[in-house]
Amino acid sequence: MGRGRAPCCDKSKVKKGPWSPAEDLRLITFIQKHGHGNWRSLPKQAGLLRCGKSCRLRWINYLRPDVKRGHFTLEEEETIIKLHQSLGNRWSKIASSLPGRTDNEIKNVWNTHLKKRALVHKDANYDKVELTKEFSRTSSSFSxxxxxxxxxxxxxxxxxxxxxxxxxxxxxxxxxxxxxxxxxxxxxxxxxxxxxxxxxxxxxxxxxxxxxxxxxxxxxxxxxxxxxxxxxxxxxxxxxxxxxxxxxxxxxxxxxxxxxxxxxxxxxxxxxxxxxxxxxxxxxxxxxxxxxxxxxxxxxxxxxx
DNA sequence: AACACTTACAACCGCCGATAG
DNA sequence: TCTATCGGCGGTTGTAAGTGT
Structure with missing residues (x-):
């Protein structure tokens, strides 16, 4: 076998798409009981028809108890903009400066809001009034x-x-x-x-x-x-x-x-x-x-x- | 009301580096 | 040293929800 990378799991046997509450519960329950030593074997042990990566992502980005949800504060958004200037798209590094925020969430916020704002900042020296207006946007839609x-x-x-x-x-x-x-x-x-x-x-x-x-x-x-x-x-x-x-x-x-x-x-x-x-x-x-x-x-x- | 378009974000994909055998 | 495997990362996509016409 060459260096070719084997798929992380048999894609034909795993479920894809949004997680159901039942799956969430299973994952939470399993990790509470046993931790997550090995993501690859976790789905099987937990009785989930998901690939290990999917479980890891779901846990880290959504189910982890310390994950902070809801809209970003003005301070957080400013932090992201500043860090992005120095770090670029190194989302995990940026996330490490924002407790409770995940790299995925930061990436999404950047791509949907902050990128535009950063451009405005660049072009027009960052209009604080506009920034405050945008801050008051409605919070992200929780399901x-x-x-x-x-x-x-x-x-x-x-x-x-x-x-x-x-x-x-x-x-x-x-x-x-x-x-x-x-x-x-x-x-x-x-x-x-x-x-x-x-x-x-x-x-x-x-x-x-x-x-x-x-x-x-x-x-x-x-x-x-x-x-x-x-x-x-x-x-x-x-x-x-x-x-x-x-x-x-x-x-x-x-x-x-x-x-x-x-x-x-x-x-x-x-x-x-x-x-x-x-x-x-x-x-x-x-x-x-x-x-x-x-x-x-x-x-x-x-x-x- | 129906449709088109936009936005937001959860989830997937594939690559990379670290590590073990 | 090589290879296989794993966790992690960043880019991208799919789609539900919101908004405009």
Whole structure:
């Protein structure tokens, strides 16, 4: 065999295109449990029909807990412009100066906004007024319906993804997504992570969940195995939502090594914004601390709230 | 309302350097 | 020294969402 480079994987056997929430969850779960020592073998071990590179990219650019999302601040944009002047298209180098930002994101922002601005800067000595106007542009469009975000609020010493001896980053900036959780976070400093989970009608997603072992084994049993607590603080018309919700609990307990500290913790609560959530403590072996899980429906109505 | 065009960004592709055998 | 493999990087593409006509 010559020096010709073998493809990183069998392209005919891997899925391409956008990641589904189910795939995201699988990847997050796997990396939380086992880390990502070998990207090439990870997809197989995690049960993902993706190539290792795709998993790595998805994790680094999107799922990593310390990745900062939302629009760039004026300072960040100025930093990028300055660094680009000295470094050129060395996006990873530029990204290393902007904690929480990925090279891919910086590259995109450069190509879509900053390149033009830099040209204007060159030609017209950088009109600060225009710059400020552009800064107020609407934030990047989050795909809220297909997003799983782990927001590390107060990271304990942990085993999660801190490569190269990275220091735990500050809490991610308040994006439109993160704002869902802010009220909860501020109420409990002991919560270490907020994991936001879409509760949507993504067929693939729920089919995957339904096929997971904990649920498979329940197929012959009625749904009320997750016995809906009528005394919960949700309305009675929430039965369906709460059943799904309890499925989630069961799944998370099994997959992420979570456990409720008391039965009361398993009862979902609503915050001031009407967001459903529940608090659970991770088992000691994971050492991730206490988490607050939030679920948001595609629209509040779908939960009858 | 329907279509065309533009924008934003997630994801893919292929190359490169480092490393192990 | 050569070769195979891997992670990482930068360029590019595909497409959903937004906007204009």
């Amino acid at each position: 809220t319906s297909s997003f799983i975000n782990m927001e590390v609020l107060e990271k304990k010493e942990n085993t999660l993804t801190m490569e190269n001896g990275d220091e735990p980053k500050e809490a991610p900036s308040s994006s439109s997504m993160s704002s869902h959780s802010s009220s909860n976070c501020s109420n409990s400093n002991q919560v270490d992570q907020v994991i936001e989970i879409p509760l949507e009608s993504d067929i693939d997603f729920w089919e995957m969940l339904d096929n997971l072992d904990p649920f498979k084994s329940n197929e012959s049993q009625p749904h009320d195995q997750f016995e809906v607590s009528k005394s919960s603080n949700l309305g009675e018309e929430d039965d369906h939502g709460e059943i799904e919700y309890r499925k989630w609990l069961k799944y998370l307990e099994n997959e992420l090594g979570l456990e409720a500290t008391s039965e009361g913790d398993k009862n979902p609560t609503k915050d001031a914004d009407g967001q459903l959530g529940f608090e659970m403590t991770l088992r000691p072996e994971n050492d991730y601390g206490k988490c607050y899980f939030q679920m948001w429906p595609s629209s509040p109505q779908s939960f009858g709230i």
